[in-house]
Amino acid sequence: MDNINDLRIEIDRINKQLLTLLNRRADLTLKIGKEKQKHGYTVHDPIREQHILETLMKENKGPFKNEDITGIFKEIFQASKKLQKTDQSDELLISRKKKQSDTIIKIKNQSIGGSEKALIFGPCSIESYEQMEQVAKKLNSLGIKFIRGGAFKPRTSPYSFQGLGIEGLKIMGEICNKHDLISFVEVMDQEQLDIACDYVDIVQIGARNMQNFSLLKKVGKINKPVFLKRGLSATIEEFKMSAEYIIANGNPNIILCERGIRTYEQATRNTLDLSAVPILKNETHLPVIVDISHSAGRKDIMDSLARASLAAGADGIMAEIHPNPLIALSDAGQQLDFEEFMTLYKHIQHY
Numbered sequence: 001m002d003n004i005n006d007l008r009i010e011i012d013r014i015n016k017q018l019l020t021l022l023n024r025r026a027d028l029t030l031k032i033g034k035e036k037q038k039h040g041y042t043v044h045d046p047i048r049e050q051h052i053l054e055t056l057m058k059e060n061k062g063p064f065k066n067e068d069i070t071g072i073f074k075e076i077f078q079a080s081k082k083l084q085k086t087d088q089s090d091e092l093l094i095s096r097k098k099k100q101s102d103t104i105i106k107i108k109n110q111s112i113g114g115s116e117k118a119l120i121f122g123p124c125s126i127e128s129y130e131q132m133e134q135v136a137k138k139l140n141s142l143g144i145k146f147i148r149g150g151a152f153k154p155r156t157s158p159y160s161f162q163g164l165g166i167e168g169l170k171i172m173g174e175i176c177n178k179h180d181l182i183s184f185v186e187v188m189d190q191e192q193l194d195i196a197c198d199y200v201d202i203v204q205i206g207a208r209n210m211q212n213f214s215l216l217k218k219v220g221k222i223n224k225p226v227f228l229k230r231g232l233s234a235t236i237e238e239f240k241m242s243a244e245y246i247i248a249n250g251n252p253n254i255i256l257c258e259r260g261i262r263t264y265e266q267a268t269r270n271t272l273d274l275s276a277v278p279i280l281k282n283e284t285h286l287p288v289i290v291d292i293s294h295s296a297g298r299k300d301i302m303d304s305l306a307r308a309s310l311a312a313g314a315d316g317i318m319a320e321i322h323p324n325p326l327i328a329l330s331d332a333g334q335q336l337d338f339e340e341f342m343t344l345y346k347h348i349q350h351y
């Protein structure tokens with residue numbers, strides 16, 4: 001037993017040395033990571049890893065077999081890359097590490113991202129002045145300041161209603177002026193963006209355009225807040241990178257929107273990724289809103305999703321409402337009528 005104890009003491013000593021060496025190595029990989037970021041190189045460098053492994057295998061005199069040494073070093077590479085990625089992520093302009101305080105979007109005496117939860121309601125598509133007037137009156141009666149509505153609709157089928165276009169923007173502009181509301185409208189390209197800026201308060205980049213990098217660069221240069229929706233199959237990392245495109249081009253007024261992601265689940269239109277909410281709140285300083293209509297694609301669970309989103313730390317909720325969903329020109333099945341809307345509103349109003 002004495003012998004074992006002596007050997008263990010020697011192992012403990014070596015462990016300490018290994019620990020020091022591993023962390024010295026990690027410090028060097030962090031420095032390499034910073035250089036890579038500066039030059040736009042990717043973290044993973046398989047050729048370098050292969051070179052290291054081949055050198056070690058030539059040098060290896062055992063008793064560890066080459067495959068064991070390779071396994072150990074592959075773990076070290078993994079840990080190094082994780083460290084480099086986290087460090088690079090912390091350097092992003094959207095990162096909470098870069099700016100600790102919450103970004104609060106201030107617009108027309110209202111704010112998004114502060115202590116108040118932002119409630120954003122409106123139809124899927126702007127269909128007529130009368131329709132928008134009815135929605136605006138309803139919102140006004142409840143003191144809700146944010147209204148949504150699509151003028152350019154990214155429909156799956158080219159034969160589906162594509163939105164009223166400029167006519168829709170004009171209606172939204174007039175309605176907001178008359179009822180003192182703040183509008184959210186999606187644009188899909190540069191041309192629409194140029195026109196929309198004359199009528200719209202907050203420009204939305206939809207899920208399908210989350211990685212339209214030239215459009216992201218363009219909205220990075222406008223003087224209006226941008227509402228960025230998470231792409232259908234985008235990871236949280238990719239979502240953050242898209243926001244980084246906007247802020248890096250000069251526009252810090254970004255609102256992130258979780259709207260569900262595509263999974264194998266068929267019970268909902270998309271799977272609401274609620275964990276994205278606290279992750280985005282922790283890792284970025286930007287406000288986070290949850291779109292409960294597009295994630296669920298069904299009305300019966302919207303109250304629960306709204307409350308769950310706010311409980312998870314969301315800065316607000318977006319949902320689709322319509323004075324008469326039965327005759328809606330798009331997404332008829334997921335828009336709430338005013339009665340259903342009131343039920344939802346009562347559930348979340350005091351959050």
Ligand SMILES: O=C(O)C(=O)C[C@]1(C(=O)O)C=C[C@@H](O)C=C1
Binds near residue numbers: 032033045046052
């Ligand atoms: O040499 C690099 O490029 C590094 O980033 C360091 C390192 C390593 O840990 O040795 C890490 C990741 C790369 O895939 C290759 C090697």
